Amino acid sequence: MKATGRQVFDHIARAVAQEGSEVCFALMGDANMNFATRLSEQGTRMIYVRHEHCAVAAAMAYARKSGQVGLATVTCGPGLTQLMTALPAAVRAHLPLVVMAGEAPLKQGWYNQGIDQAPFVTATGARYRSLHWPERMPTAIRDAFLEARRDRVPVVLGIPFDLQNLPWDGGDDLPAPSVQLLPQPSAIPPNPADLNAAADMVGGAKRIVVMAGLGAVEAGAGEACRALSRKCDALLAATLPARGIFAGDPFNLNVAGGFSSDIARVCFAEADLVIAVGCSLARHNADGGKLWPNAKVLQVDTDPVAVSQGRIAAEAHLRADARLGVEALTAMLEDRATEWRTPALAARIASEPADGSRFAVEPGLHDPREVVSALETHLPADWQMVNSSGHCSYYFAHMPSRPWDKFLTIREFGAIGNGTSFAMGVAAACPEETVVLFDGDGSLLMHVQELETMRRHEMNILVIALNDGAYGSEIHKLRADGLSDAGAVFGRTDLAAIARGFGIAGETGTDLADLPAMIARFAKTGGAAVWDVPVSDRVYSPLIRR
Known part of the structure; x- marks a missing residue:
């Protein structure tokens, strides 16, 4: 093909820019600085941080807050090894990230910053993809964004910087961006038989807490959970990442887990059923099993689990979209007489401190x-x-x-x-x-x-x-x-x-x-x-x- 006058890093930057991440968090070095400069010139806002860990950690928060794929770039070797704390956090938080990392030059027999980078990344649970064929790099970049979006996982791309600096001999065309290929499945309604079993379980419970997680937030299930709680005389709570989904509700216990307030712990101890809506049911969410010692768990989720982080997390499951599952369950139930959602309990929730312990605070210092x-x-x-x-x-x-x-x-x-x-x-x-x-x-x-x-x-x-x-x-x-x-x-x-x-x-x-x-x-x-x-x-x- 005829030479275009561009280099490989020019086309890499074009492929990344069309993926739509408006911000890139960067710390430049030999193996990524040319690409990062071109990406900036493509219109991506660059935030140049002082430490590589901070580039990926900032991209995590950006992904959570914006709904886009978080984007960061670091150099090879020591630039990449600095990411070993941020990547497992992003994996466990199910955050979609793409990290454009350099790799040592292929043409050299030895390079002082050269290491086998893939084992470092895969040990964290993130994905590592080496890009060693220039003409395939734009497609591989698109596929990395697709993988990050679909699997909600960090994907690190390692590109040797001598390959980045080669003349670009391919054409001007780019592959279709990942958003055009991403599956758009419809929300999953509950199976009728599963719904009947769930309704029977709720009908046999006396003290119920409806607990929402990030899945409920993303499905827009907040109001549906409130309606369910009103119908079955239940209280409300949220996992720590979803805290605030029920802000302002008089029967909101706020955080469910190790961070639960005094009154929340009292109420959870009385519960005999927790309806977990869009929750991963992590260990801290149940305070290691101590938060609701007398309750069974009904999980409403598109990907329900039995065991999570080494403990039995749920005894019953309703496979469904969080909002559709809760709405269907609510429609199955009869209005229950108010016994738990009393004005007296609402007053306690509103007035009692999260932690009522007393401490002697030294003069000049704050509690x-x-x-x-x-x-x-x-x-x-x-x-x-x-x-x-x-x-x-x-x-x-x-x-x-x-x-x-x-x-x-x-x-x-x-x-x-x-x-x-x-x-x-x-x-x-x-x-x-x-x-x-x-x-x-x-x-x-x-x-x-x-x-x-x-x-x-x-x-x-x-x-x-x-x-x-x-x-x-x-x-x-x-x-x-x-x-x-x-x-x-x-x-x-x-x-x-x-x-x-x-x-x-x-x-x-x-x-x-x-x-x-x-x-x-x-x-x-x-x-x-x-x-x-x-x-x-x-x-x-x-x-x-x-």
Whole structure:
């Protein structure tokens, strides 16, 4: 074929750009910088981060918030090995990602950054595809996006950079993009026999909790679940990733799992049936089986499971789309007399604190529960909230007025240090909105360099860090075991001063009465900022106590 005057990386960039991911999170090196430059010139918005892990973690949050495939690019060797924490988190959260990674040049017998990259990626549960034939690369890229979309999994593409730099000898045509090939199956209605069995099970139960997961969110089943709960005198709850789907309902117990409130645990203990709608029924969702000790589980899902993460997760199943299954089940039932959904219980749910334990808080420090309560009261309702991981994330999960579409939580791998990345992903997906990141000092310090990325890309992100001067989960576990906590205590770093050093605003929250004025100032100025809120290290969550 006649030479086009372009190089392979030009055509790779065209193939990626037509897949429709509007944002790419990147850290450039020899093996991806030419491709990344061309991708930017194709119109993709590039967010240039300071660490490769943060590129993929930001793409995770972007995928969850935007509904698009998250896109990131890193170089070969050490660029790729930095992804080993983010990839398993994306796998377990079922997030569709494509990572464009370089590979060592094929023409060289030895390259100092060359390693066998595939085993690293496949060990995380992600997919690895080597692209070693230039003319097939556009189709292989399309197939990777199709795989990510259909299987909801990260796919890493390794492309040797000497191949990327070859002249492009193919034609100008591109394969059809993945969205044109993606199957569009209709929602699955329930089987009538299965529906009758499920209705009999519900009819024989006395205390029912309708629990929704991300499958219910994606199917638009929230209102159907509310209608089911009203008809069968049931309470409502949500898995942690779906928290907020029932915000505002007087019988919403909020989070079901290890993060459940005191009143939620009381109610779940009374339940004899949990109807799990669009839930994967992970171990934490049931608090290892301790949350509903007397209840059977009826799972409504397109892919029901019997065993999940080493435990029997459900005794009965209704294979169906979350919304269609719940609506059909509701239609089968007779209205039940109100016994559980009483005004007295609604009053308890509304008034009782998530954690009623008492602690002696040192002078000059805050109780983290009071901090979160004040933020729940004063933060604007239309701001996007991002909850990080670590000890502090329990407290921030209990902001009951915040609906699902304004509150992001990704905790499937249990790693701290992701907060700044998740906030950047949400900011990229919602560029016109204000983003608030809730984080701990230990987590923030792990990737504090991304404050500079926020400033450089003019992101509107307020970071609120609970600063206990330690790794919160670890100090409480060490103390409970009678061991020294010295290895987990590092002192109260001046996070506000660090923020100012990166060129953004930094304040210390010494008085919660100042919050309304601080919020008003930030709403007026925007940009990026860090609020350093000193909290007591003597207050610990019910999850840690258990």
